[in-house]
Every structure is written in C-alpha cells, then in structure tokens.
Amino acid sequence: xxxxxxxxxxxxxxxxxxxxxxxxxxxxxxxxxxxxxxxxxxxxxxxxxxxxxxxxxxxxxxxxxxxxxxxxxxxxxxxxxxxxxxxxxxxxxxxxxxxxxxxxxxxxxxxxxxxxxxxxxxxxxx
Amino acid sequence: xxxxxxxxxxxxxxxxxxxxxxxxxxxxxxxxxxxxxxxxxxxxxxxxxxxxxxxxxxxxxxxxxxxxxxxxxxxxxxxxxxxxxxxxxxxxxxxxxxxxxxxxxxxxxxxxxxxxxxxxxxxxxxxxxxxxxxxxxxxxxxxxxxxxxxxxxxxxxxxxxxxxxxxxxxxxxxxxxxxxxxxxxxxxxxxxxxxxxxxxxxxxxxxxxxxxxxxxxxxxxxxxxxxxxxxxxxxxxxxxxxxxxxxxxxxxxxxxxxxxxxxxxxxxxxxxxxxxxxxxxxxxxxxxxxxxxxxxxxxxxxxxxxxxxxxxxxxxxxxxxxxxxxxxxxxxxxxxxxxxxxxxxxxxxxxxxxxxxxxxxxxxxxxxxxxxxxxxxxxxxxxxxxxxxxxxxxxxxxxxxxxxxxxxxxxxxxxxxxxxxxxxxxxxx
Numbered sequence: 001x002x003x004x005x006x007x008x009x010x011x012x013x014x015x016x017x018x019x020x021x022x023x024x025x026x027x028x029x030x031x032x033x034x035x036x037x038x039x040x041x042x043x044x045x046x047x048x049x050x051x052x053x054x055x056x057x058x059x060x061x062x063x064x065x066x067x068x069x070x071x072x073x074x075x076x077x078x079x080x081x082x083x084x085x086x087x088x089x090x091x092x093x094x095x096x097x098x099x100x101x102x103x104x105x106x107x108x109x110x111x112x113x114x115x116x117x118x119x120x121x122x123x124x125x126x
Numbered sequence: 127x128x129x130x131x132x133x134x135x136x137x138x139x140x141x142x143x144x145x146x147x148x149x150x151x152x153x154x155x156x157x158x159x160x161x162x163x164x165x166x167x168x169x170x171x172x173x174x175x176x177x178x179x180x181x182x183x184x185x186x187x188x189x190x191x192x193x194x195x196x197x198x199x200x201x202x203x204x205x206x207x208x209x210x211x212x213x214x215x216x217x218x219x220x221x222x223x224x225x226x227x228x229x230x231x232x233x234x235x236x237x238x239x240x241x242x243x244x245x246x247x248x249x250x251x252x253x254x255x256x257x258x259x260x261x262x263x264x265x266x267x268x269x270x271x272x273x274x275x276x277x278x279x280x281x282x283x284x285x286x287x288x289x290x291x292x293x294x295x296x297x298x299x300x301x302x303x304x305x306x307x308x309x310x311x312x313x314x315x316x317x318x319x320x321x322x323x324x325x326x327x328x329x330x331x332x333x334x335x336x337x338x339x340x341x342x343x344x345x346x347x348x349x350x351x352x353x354x355x356x357x358x359x360x361x362x363x364x365x366x367x368x369x370x371x372x373x374x375x376x377x378x379x380x381x382x383x384x385x386x387x388x389x390x391x392x393x394x395x396x397x398x399x400x401x402x403x404x405x406x407x408x409x410x411x412x413x414x415x416x417x418x419x420x421x422x423x424x425x426x427x428x429x430x431x432x433x434x435x436x437x438x439x440x441x442x443x444x445x446x447x448x449x450x451x452x453x454x455x456x457x458x459x460x461x462x463x464x465x466x467x468x469x470x471x472x473x474x475x476x477x478x479x480x481x482x483x484x485x486x487x488x489x490x491x492x493x494x495x496x497x498x499x500x501x502x503x504x505x506x507x508x509x510x511x512x513x514x515x516x517x518x519x520x521x522x523x524x525x526x527x528x529x530x531x532x533x534x535x536x537x538x539x540x541x542x543x544x545x546x547x548x549x550x551x552x553x554x555x
Contacts, residue, residue, distance in 0.1 A: 041402065041427070059436075061427040066436070 002031035002126055005096050009111055010120035011072040016096065017114060024073045024111075027099040028060065031124050033092050037062045042084040042091065043069075044101060049077045051103055053110050058100070060091070073110050075103040182544050183384070184478075184516075184523035186500040186535030187329070188249065188277045190379045192357065192467060193539050198381060198454045202447055212443070213409075216422045223421035226409040226446065229453040236359045236456075237373040238366025239395035243406035245449040246441065249353070249376025250283035252392030253323060255405050255439050256351040256374045257284050259396075260321025261293055262403050262438040263349055267320040271313050273298040273305040275328035276353055278528065284323070298322065303330045303492035307338050314346040321349035326362060326375070329527070331475075331500025331535070332492060333362050340369025349400075355379050356393060356452075358498055360464035361472075365395075372396050381455030382448060391448035402428055405439035467538050471499035474536035474545060479503075481549045482534070491531055502531035512552070519551040 004010075009017040014032035018025040033039065041061040051057045051071040058069040079102040084090060090098040105111075115123060127139070136142060143151060162170065183191040202208065206221060213219030213226070226244045233242035246252040257270045270288065272281055274297050288295045296319070299309035305324050313319065322343050328334055336352075343350040351372040352365035357379035359365075365373035377391040378384075396404050402425065410424030430437035459467065479501055482488055488503040505512055505524070512524040512532060524532040536545065 043402070063427065064432065066427045066433050068436070 002029065002034065002124060003096065004029070004031075004117050004121050006117045008096075008117065009072065009114035010117070010123075011070065011114055012123065013070040013072075015070060015072050017072050017111065018099070019108075019111065022105050022108070023078065024075065024103045024105055025099045026072065026101050026103060028069065028091065028095055029120070030095045031126075032060075032067075033095040036060055036065065036067055036092075039088045039091050042081075042088045042100060044080045044084070045077050047077055047080060051075060051077060051101075053107075053113075060088075069100065071103065072114055073103055073105055073107070075106040078102050078104050179517070179520075181517060181520055181522040182540070182548070184521055184534050184536065184540065184548060185525045186331070186537075187525060187533060188279060188376065188378075189384055189387070189390070190355070190357070190499070190535065191384060191537050191539055192379055192381060192471075193537075194381045194383055195455065195458050197458065198451055201454055202451050207447065207450060210446075212446075213423065216420070220421060222446065223409050223423070225450050225453055226407075226444070227411060227421050228457075229449045230409060232453060232456045233356070233393050233395050236356050236364070237354065237393075237395045238364035239373050240398040241401045241404065241408070242393065242395035243404055243408050244444040245377070245446070246374075246392030246394055246406055247443075247445055248388065248390045248392045249374065249378075250277075250280045250392075251287075252374040252376070252394050253280050253351070253353050254284045254287035255392075255394060255441065256323065256372045257288060257293060257321065258291060259372060259400065259403050259405070259438055260349045260351065261291070263400065264320035264347065267318045267348075268292060269294045269296055269316075269318045270320055271296045271298050271310065271322040273322075273324050273328070274300040275303070275305050275330065275332075275334065276323065276325050277329045280353060293320075294318075298324070303332050303495050304328065304334050305336070305339070307342065310339060311342055314342060314348065317346075319346055319348045321351055321372075323351040323353060324370075326352055326354035326365065327358050327498055327500070330492060330495075330502045330531075331497040331533070332495045333358075333498055336368045344369070357464060358468060360461060361468045362498065366397075371400055377448065377452040380452035381459075382451055389445065389448050391445040391452060401425070403438050404428065405437070405441050407442075407444050468498065470538035471536055474538070474540050474542075475499045475501060475534070477542070478534060478536050478545050478549070481545070482552065485549065485553045487552060488532075499537060500533065500535040502527060502529075502533050504530065505532050512555075515555055516548065516551055521548050521551065523548060 014029045016027055016029050039060050039062055043059040045057050053074045056068045057071045060067045081100055210222050213222040230242040260270050261268055270293055296313045299306045340350050350370045352370040354375040356375055356377055373395045377393050408425050409421055412420055414420045430440045487506050491502050491504050516523045527533055
C-alpha cells in the first residue's frame with residue numbers, strides 16, 4: 001500500500017505539491033519511488049530556471065531506467081534540494097519528506113486542476 | 127549446402143525466400159567472378175599492392191606517422207581480442223572490460239580530466255559529440271563556437287552534425303595563426319552560446335596559448351571543449367590545465383598505423399560535473415559478491431537505449447580494438463617514452479623548418495609562434511607544383527592548405543638523411 005498524505009495536491013505523473021504561500025514544494029509520491037526501484041541519480045534544474053505545468057523539469061534515474069519529472073505548476077525555480085545530489089536514495093527512503101524543487105507560482109489557479117489525496121488514491125487503484 | 131537444406135526440409139535455396147514478393151526478387155545471375163585459388167589471390171593482391179607508391183611521410187594534418195611497436199599488432203590479433211563482442215555480459219567479458227578501464231585511466235592521465243568514456247569512432251565525430259554535449263548541458267542555448275584554427279575535416283564533420291541537430295555554429299577567427307580571444311569574446315557577447323571548441327595543436331601545427339579563454343567561456347555560462355593530439359599531451363599543457371570541461375581528439379597518433387585514413391579511434395574525457403551527460407560506453411570498477419575486483423559497463427541510464435530521444439547521443443558502441451591498440455602503445459611507451467617521441471619529432475621538425483628557409487624558396491607565415499612537430503610555410507612558387515614534384519621524388523610533403531600555405535610534419539620515424547634528401551629535392555627544383 002503506497003503512502004499518501006492528506007492536504008497535498010497530486011499530478012497524474014505522480015508528483016505531489018505542497019503549497020506554502022506562493023511557493024509550491026514539489027516531490028514524487030511513494031508510489032512513484034516504488035515503481036522506480038533504487039534511485040541512483042536525481043537530475044534537477046537550476047535555480048532561476050522557468051518551469052511550465054505539464055512540462056518536464058528533470059528526471060529520476062535508476063540503474064536501468066530513466067523517468068522524466070513533470071512540473072504540476074508553472075513558475076520559477078527558487079530552490080533545489082542539493083542533498084539529493086549525493087544521496088538520491090533519500091527519495092526512496094521517504095518520498096514525501098524529501099522534496100525535489102521549490103517553485104514560485106506564476107498562476108495559483110493551476111492547482112485546481114490537480115487531484116486531492118482521495119482522487120490520487122483512486123487514480124493509482126490501490 | 128544440400129545436406130543443410132535436406133536437414134531442415136527445404137528443397138532448394140530459393141524456397142527460403144518464398145515470403146518475399148516475387149517482384150522484389152532479383153532475377154538473373156550476379157556478376158560475381160569465379161573463385162580464385164590461393165596462389166591466384168596472392169598474385170592479384172600483389173599486383174594491386176604494386177600500384178601503391180611508398181612515400182616517406184612528411185605530412186600530418188590529423189594523422190601522424192609515428193612508429194608502431196611490433197608487439198602491438200601481434201597482441202591485438204589474438205583471437206580473444208579480435209573476435210570478442212561487446213562486453214554486455216560482464217561475467218564473460220572481464221578481459222575486455224579490464225582493458226577498456228585501463229584505456230579510460232590512461233586517457234584521464236593524458237588529458238588531466240576526471241572521467242573518460244570507452245572511446246568514440248574518431249576525433250571529428252568525438253568533437254561533434256562534444257558539441258551535442260554542450261547543447262545538452264545548456265538546455266535553452268543552441269549556439270556552439272568553433273575556432274577556425276581547428277583541422278578542416280574536424281570543422282566539416284561538426285558542421286554536418288550541427289546542421290541536422292538544429293545547432294547554430296559561430297566561428298572564432300584565426301589571428302596570426304591562433305584562435306583570437308577578442309573574437310571569442312565578441313561571439314560570446316551575442317549570447318545563446320552553449321559551448322566553444324578550441325584546439326590544442328592547431329591546423330598550422332601551432333601550440334595555442336589559450337590564456338583567458340576558459341574564464342571568458344565560463345563567465346558566459348558555456349562549456350569549453352578542447353580538441354587535442356593525445357601524443358602531444360605528454361609535453362604540452364593539458365586541457366585540464368587550460369580549464370577545459372571536455373577533452374576530445376583522435377587516438378591515431380598513439381601508434382595506430384596511417385592505414386589510408388582508418389580505423390582510428392576517438393576519445394572523450396570530461397570533468398566530473400559532466401559525467402552524466404557524456405555519451406558512449408563507460409566501464410566502471412566494482413567488486414563481485416566475493417569481494418573480488420571486477421569491471422562492468424556503468425552509468426547506462428545515460429544511454430539511448432534507456433533515455434531514448436532524450437539521450438545526449440545515439441552512439442551505443444566504441445572502437446574497442448583500436449582503443450586496445452592505443453592502450454598497449456601507452457603501456458609500452460610510458461610517460462618517458464612519449465616525451466621522447468615528441469622530443470625527437472620536434473627536433474626533426476625544427477631542423478626541417480630551418481633548412482627549408484635556408485633554400486630561399488619560402489616565406490615564414492607565423493614567425494615566432496611555437497610549433498611542435500608540424501608547421502606551415504608560404505612557398506614562393508605555386509604550392510600544388512611542389513607537392514607533386516616531391517611525390518615524384520618519393521616524398522609525401524608540402525600539402526597545400528586552403529590559405530595557400532604548404533604544410534610539413536616530422537615524426538620520430540624521419541631520419542636526418544631523409545630530411546636532407548627532401549630539402550635537396552626542393553633546393554634543386
């Protein structure tokens with residue numbers, strides 16, 4: 001059973017969003033990290049990069065696969081989780097505690113298009 | 127053949143092609159000659175070989191007549207090496223993986239870089255791959271600068287790849303035979319530059335002074351690539367010392383025979399930060415479950431069979447046998463031997479330069495510029511004539527360049543007698 005946190009927003013591409021004021025904290029779900037297997041590298045954007053809702057901003061790499069990360073929202077990257085550079089396995093250890101990027105929202109209205117916890121639970125069919 | 131067909135229950139060979147629509151089948155016989163006996167084959171090839179002219183090589187321009195120690199072809203022709211396939215199954219490929227690891231380590235030692243891949247096809251395509259790495263690293267920028275002092279065929283190959291990859295090429299001017307820092311800065315100011323490719327020894331044979339280039343390129347958040355002669359790296363400043371992020375070049379000068387243009391081998395080595403964007407195979411060291419040292423193909427998530435269209439490149443091969451050739455060469459020569467190769471080549475080149483000037487038939491083009499084993503001069507007569515005359519006298523020399531110069535190169539294989547004989551032909555013409 002994959003862990004799902006209440007109060008967060010979810011994208012169909014398995015990213016979660018925690019809204020803190022005008023900042024969107026973004027990571028991948030427990031379901032996603034399980035599907036990936038042991039993550040060996042997190043490919044992250046640079047601070048000040050622009051991201052767009054639905055577009056790829058990075059990737060998760062395991063030994064045999066590479067999975068793109070899609071931004072659930074549009075805006076500017078204000079912080080990336082540098083701890084993941086040397087310890088990508090943190091995402092496997094706790095996908096919700098280890099966020100990947102923080103984005104300053106350009107359009108808070110986009111959050112309405114995302115799923116809530118219950119809808120995501122149904123979406124992954126568990 | 128009959129027995130094989132019978133075994134699988136087929137009447138005639140043509141039946142194996144029954145699935146091919148008849149309109150696509152070739153009708154009629156192939157224009158293949160009859161088989162020859164061993165003796166006849168030997169005679170045929172002897173007559174073909176006699177058509178070759180054996181010239182003393184006094185030209186470089188990307189392929190250098192350095193000496194190939196006899197033990198190298200002997201070892202590389204061992205069946206374990208020459209018939210081995212790609213080392214995808216590491217359990218049965220430790221030999222191959224081990225020599226590639228040694229090769230990678232030596233390339234890092236020569237270039238001063240942190241990581242090398244398992245080799246590329248040749249120098250020019252390695253430069254093209256470096257160009258693609260620049261745009262892969264700087265995602266929103268698609269302009270790459272090339273110095274006009276790079277070898278002509280390197281420029282052409284990179285330009286071809288750029289055209290089909292949507293990369294815009296800009297040029298750094300050649301001023302007094304070297305890449306111009308002013309020109310580089312002017313191009314960088316135009317923005318959108320993902321990277322720049324500069325030479326180590328350039329097309330005129332000059333050892334370029336790249337002081338200030340790395341700083342300017344990095345200030346513009348672009349990647350610096352240096353194209354090098356790996357043999358010369360034993361005695362000139364390395365790409366790492368110049369501040370380059372990526373080093374590429376052709377491994378031919380490392381004892382690979384000229385062979386009319388190939389097979390050669392390309393190399394690519396990068397600073398640690400660029401490791402994950404590097405194309406090609408990489409061999410890594412690890413330990414097996416019993417703790418014994420072992421080798422594997424590693425960081426495969428970069429490659430195109432996983433990243434697909436997002437990979438930096440579609441290359442999924444290397445030039446293993448020629449990389450092995452270069453590795454054996456480097457093991458035999460060692461740092462001291464490589465220094466001697468360069469020292470003897472340089473002495474010969476400088477001796478030839480002085481003697482050619484003495485003939486009064488040339489003007490200097492870049493006086494005072496440091497060169498190693500290769501140089502250009504301006505002939506007082508029409509360049510093409512000189513090369514032809516020398517060819518008739520048994521020398522491959524005075525290759526004309528686009529600028530109307532003639533190019534010469536001297537390696538450790540050229541004796542003083544040969545050099546004097548060459549000068550004599552020019553003097554007496």
